[in-house]
Amino acid sequence: MRTISELQDSLDADLAWRRSELHSYLGSVRRSNQDSTAQRSLCRAGVPLLYAHWEGYAKHCLSAYIQFVGRRRLTYGELHPGFVAIGLEAEVDSQSGMSATRKMIWRAQALLSKDGERAPIPWRKGVDTQSNLNSERCFDLFALVGLDSSPIQLKARLIDYELLRVRNEIAHGQYLSVDAAAYEELHQEVLIILDFVRNTVSAAAENGAYKRERPKTLEG
Numbered sequence: 001m002r003t004i005s006e007l008q009d010s011l012d013a014d015l016a017w018r019r020s021e022l023h024s025y026l027g028s029v030r031r032s033n034q035d036s037t038a039q040r041s042l043c044r045a046g047v048p049l050l051y052a053h054w055e056g057y058a059k060h061c062l063s064a065y066i067q068f069v070g071r072r073r074l075t076y077g078e079l080h081p082g083f084v085a086i087g088l089e090a091e092v093d094s095q096s097g098m099s100a101t102r103k104m105i106w107r108a109q110a111l112l113s114k115d116g117e118r119a120p121i122p123w124r125k126g127v128d129t130q131s132n133l134n135s136e137r138c139f140d141l142f143a144l145v146g147l148d149s150s151p152i153q154l155k156a157r158l159i160d161y162e163l164l165r166v167r168n169e170i171a172h173g174q175y176l177s178v179d180a181a182a183y184e185e186l187h188q189e190v191l192i193i194l195d196f197v198r199n200t201v202s203a204a205a206e207n208g209a210y211k212r213e214r215p216k217t218l219e220g
Helices: 004-031 037-070 081-093 100-113 135-144 150-171 180-207
Strands: none
Touching: 004 037, 004 180, 037 135, 037 150, 037 180, 081 100, 081 135, 135 150, 150 180
Protein backbone atom coordinates (compact mmCIF):
# COMPACT_ATOMS: atom_id res chain seq x y z
CA MET A 1 0.00 0.00 0.00
CA ARG A 2 2.78 2.39 -0.95
CA THR A 3 0.99 4.47 -3.58
CA ILE A 4 -2.42 6.05 -4.03
CA SER A 5 -2.99 3.73 -6.98
CA GLU A 6 -2.30 0.66 -4.86
CA LEU A 7 -4.65 1.94 -2.16
CA GLN A 8 -7.44 2.61 -4.64
CA ASP A 9 -6.97 -0.79 -6.30
CA SER A 10 -7.32 -2.43 -2.89
CA LEU A 11 -10.48 -0.45 -2.08
CA ASP A 12 -12.01 -1.26 -5.47
CA ALA A 13 -11.16 -4.97 -5.42
CA ASP A 14 -12.59 -5.46 -1.95
CA LEU A 15 -15.75 -3.56 -2.85
CA ALA A 16 -16.20 -5.46 -6.12
CA TRP A 17 -16.54 -8.92 -4.58
CA ARG A 18 -18.83 -7.60 -1.86
CA ARG A 19 -21.10 -5.92 -4.42
CA SER A 20 -21.16 -9.10 -6.50
CA GLU A 21 -22.15 -11.25 -3.54
CA LEU A 22 -24.81 -8.84 -2.33
CA HIS A 23 -26.33 -8.45 -5.80
CA SER A 24 -26.36 -12.21 -6.24
CA TYR A 25 -28.14 -12.61 -2.93
CA LEU A 26 -30.66 -9.90 -3.79
CA GLY A 27 -31.35 -11.76 -7.03
CA SER A 28 -32.24 -14.85 -5.00
CA VAL A 29 -34.66 -12.79 -2.92
CA ARG A 30 -36.30 -11.37 -6.03
CA ARG A 31 -36.63 -14.80 -7.67
CA SER A 32 -38.30 -16.40 -4.66
CA ASN A 33 -42.08 -16.50 -4.46
CA GLN A 34 -43.50 -13.28 -3.09
CA ASP A 35 -44.40 -13.41 0.63
CA SER A 36 -43.41 -17.06 0.79
CA THR A 37 -41.64 -18.67 3.76
CA ALA A 38 -38.55 -19.06 1.56
CA GLN A 39 -38.50 -15.37 0.71
CA ARG A 40 -38.95 -14.28 4.32
CA SER A 41 -36.16 -16.63 5.38
CA LEU A 42 -33.85 -15.21 2.72
CA CYS A 43 -34.62 -11.65 3.82
CA ARG A 44 -33.97 -12.47 7.46
CA ALA A 45 -30.68 -14.18 6.66
CA GLY A 46 -29.72 -11.31 4.37
CA VAL A 47 -29.57 -8.71 7.14
CA PRO A 48 -26.56 -10.31 8.92
CA LEU A 49 -24.92 -10.60 5.49
CA LEU A 50 -25.44 -6.88 4.84
CA TYR A 51 -24.05 -6.06 8.27
CA ALA A 52 -21.01 -8.30 7.69
CA HIS A 53 -20.19 -6.42 4.49
CA TRP A 54 -20.73 -3.04 6.17
CA GLU A 55 -18.34 -3.85 9.03
CA GLY A 56 -15.90 -5.78 6.85
CA TYR A 57 -15.57 -3.10 4.22
CA ALA A 58 -15.30 -0.23 6.68
CA LYS A 59 -12.55 -2.13 8.50
CA HIS A 60 -10.76 -2.91 5.23
CA CYS A 61 -10.86 0.69 3.99
CA LEU A 62 -9.76 2.31 7.24
CA SER A 63 -7.03 -0.27 7.81
CA ALA A 64 -5.77 0.21 4.25
CA TYR A 65 -5.73 3.98 4.77
CA ILE A 66 -3.74 3.65 8.00
CA GLN A 67 -1.28 1.38 6.18
CA PHE A 68 -0.98 3.91 3.36
CA VAL A 69 -0.29 6.73 5.84
CA GLY A 70 2.06 4.61 7.93
CA ARG A 71 4.17 3.86 4.89
CA ARG A 72 4.60 7.55 4.16
CA ARG A 73 7.09 7.51 7.10
CA LEU A 74 6.07 11.01 8.17
CA THR A 75 7.09 12.78 11.36
CA TYR A 76 4.75 13.68 14.18
CA GLY A 77 4.95 17.29 13.12
CA GLU A 78 3.69 16.45 9.64
CA LEU A 79 0.70 14.35 10.65
CA HIS A 80 -2.95 15.05 11.40
CA PRO A 81 -3.55 15.02 15.20
CA GLY A 82 -5.40 11.70 14.97
CA PHE A 83 -2.35 9.97 13.53
CA VAL A 84 -0.19 11.67 16.16
CA ALA A 85 -2.42 10.05 18.78
CA ILE A 86 -2.14 6.66 17.06
CA GLY A 87 1.65 6.89 16.99
CA LEU A 88 1.97 8.08 20.57
CA GLU A 89 -0.34 5.37 21.92
CA ALA A 90 1.69 2.77 20.06
CA GLU A 91 4.83 4.05 21.75
CA VAL A 92 3.14 4.15 25.17
CA ASP A 93 1.94 0.57 24.73
CA SER A 94 5.51 -0.50 24.06
CA GLN A 95 6.61 0.83 27.45
CA SER A 96 6.25 -2.13 29.78
CA GLY A 97 5.79 -1.63 33.49
CA MET A 98 4.93 2.05 33.25
CA SER A 99 2.24 3.29 35.62
CA ALA A 100 -0.78 5.25 34.39
CA THR A 101 0.65 8.44 35.87
CA ARG A 102 4.03 7.97 34.22
CA LYS A 103 2.31 7.24 30.91
CA MET A 104 0.44 10.53 31.23
CA ILE A 105 3.69 12.40 31.88
CA TRP A 106 5.40 10.57 29.00
CA ARG A 107 2.63 11.64 26.59
CA ALA A 108 3.00 15.27 27.66
CA GLN A 109 6.78 15.17 27.23
CA ALA A 110 6.38 13.47 23.84
CA LEU A 111 4.00 16.13 22.59
CA LEU A 112 6.56 18.78 23.49
CA SER A 113 9.57 17.10 21.93
CA LYS A 114 8.68 14.67 19.15
CA ASP A 115 7.63 16.92 16.26
CA GLY A 116 10.71 16.01 14.21
CA GLU A 117 10.63 12.27 14.93
CA ARG A 118 9.06 9.73 12.60
CA ALA A 119 5.72 8.53 13.96
CA PRO A 120 5.56 4.73 14.34
CA ILE A 121 2.07 4.15 12.95
CA PRO A 122 1.16 0.51 13.80
CA TRP A 123 -0.51 -0.13 10.45
CA ARG A 124 -0.23 -3.91 10.62
CA LYS A 125 -2.84 -3.95 13.41
CA GLY A 126 -5.48 -2.22 11.30
CA VAL A 127 -8.51 -0.77 13.07
CA ASP A 128 -10.58 -2.35 15.82
CA THR A 129 -14.29 -2.28 15.00
CA GLN A 130 -15.01 -4.26 18.19
CA SER A 131 -17.13 -6.67 16.10
CA ASN A 132 -20.05 -4.36 16.68
CA LEU A 133 -19.68 -1.39 14.36
CA ASN A 134 -22.37 1.00 15.48
CA SER A 135 -22.58 4.59 14.27
CA GLU A 136 -20.74 6.06 17.26
CA ARG A 137 -17.79 3.71 16.81
CA CYS A 138 -17.77 4.38 13.06
CA PHE A 139 -17.75 8.15 13.47
CA ASP A 140 -15.02 7.92 16.14
CA LEU A 141 -12.81 5.87 13.80
CA PHE A 142 -13.37 8.40 11.03
CA ALA A 143 -12.42 11.24 13.37
CA LEU A 144 -9.30 9.38 14.53
CA VAL A 145 -7.89 9.25 11.00
CA GLY A 146 -9.07 12.73 10.06
CA LEU A 147 -12.02 11.77 7.85
CA ASP A 148 -15.31 13.67 7.67
CA SER A 149 -18.25 11.43 8.57
CA SER A 150 -20.88 14.19 8.51
CA PRO A 151 -22.42 13.11 5.16
CA ILE A 152 -23.54 9.78 6.67
CA GLN A 153 -24.35 10.95 10.20
CA LEU A 154 -28.00 11.17 9.16
CA LYS A 155 -27.81 7.40 8.60
CA ALA A 156 -26.92 6.72 12.25
CA ARG A 157 -30.37 5.34 13.03
CA LEU A 158 -30.26 3.07 9.98
CA ILE A 159 -26.85 1.71 11.04
CA ASP A 160 -27.79 1.25 14.70
CA TYR A 161 -31.34 -0.05 14.41
CA GLU A 162 -32.20 -1.29 10.95
CA LEU A 163 -28.83 -2.94 10.43
CA LEU A 164 -26.98 -3.64 13.71
CA ARG A 165 -29.93 -4.23 16.06
CA VAL A 166 -31.79 -6.43 13.59
CA ARG A 167 -28.58 -8.35 12.80
CA ASN A 168 -27.94 -8.97 16.50
CA GLU A 169 -31.47 -10.16 17.21
CA ILE A 170 -31.53 -12.48 14.20
CA ALA A 171 -28.04 -13.80 15.00
CA HIS A 172 -29.20 -14.59 18.55
CA GLY A 173 -32.15 -16.62 17.32
CA GLN A 174 -34.97 -14.12 17.70
CA TYR A 175 -37.70 -13.95 15.10
CA LEU A 176 -38.01 -10.69 13.20
CA SER A 177 -40.05 -10.41 10.05
CA VAL A 178 -38.18 -8.72 7.19
CA ASP A 179 -40.12 -8.40 3.95
CA ALA A 180 -38.60 -8.16 0.50
CA ALA A 181 -39.26 -4.43 0.10
CA ALA A 182 -37.58 -3.62 3.43
CA TYR A 183 -34.63 -5.87 2.61
CA GLU A 184 -34.11 -4.33 -0.83
CA GLU A 185 -34.20 -0.82 0.62
CA LEU A 186 -31.63 -1.80 3.26
CA HIS A 187 -29.49 -3.39 0.55
CA GLN A 188 -29.44 -0.13 -1.43
CA GLU A 189 -28.66 1.93 1.67
CA VAL A 190 -25.73 -0.28 2.62
CA LEU A 191 -24.26 0.04 -0.89
CA ILE A 192 -24.55 3.83 -0.63
CA ILE A 193 -22.65 3.76 2.68
CA LEU A 194 -19.97 1.45 1.26
CA ASP A 195 -19.48 3.79 -1.70
CA PHE A 196 -19.21 6.72 0.70
CA VAL A 197 -16.50 5.01 2.75
CA ARG A 198 -14.56 4.10 -0.39
CA ASN A 199 -14.77 7.59 -1.89
CA THR A 200 -13.92 9.34 1.39
CA VAL A 201 -10.78 7.28 1.98
CA SER A 202 -9.68 7.63 -1.66
CA ALA A 203 -10.17 11.41 -1.63
CA ALA A 204 -8.33 11.77 1.69
CA ALA A 205 -5.32 9.95 0.27
CA GLU A 206 -5.33 12.06 -2.89
CA ASN A 207 -5.74 15.34 -1.00
CA GLY A 208 -3.21 14.58 1.73
CA ALA A 209 -5.82 14.90 4.47
CA TYR A 210 -3.57 12.85 6.73
CA LYS A 211 -1.14 15.78 6.95
CA ARG A 212 -1.36 18.47 9.58
CA GLU A 213 -2.59 21.83 8.41
CA ARG A 214 0.01 24.50 9.02
CA PRO A 215 -1.10 28.02 10.02
CA LYS A 216 -0.70 30.51 7.22
CA THR A 217 1.85 33.25 7.75
CA LEU A 218 1.33 36.87 6.77
CA GLU A 219 3.61 38.09 4.02
CA GLY A 220 4.83 41.60 3.39
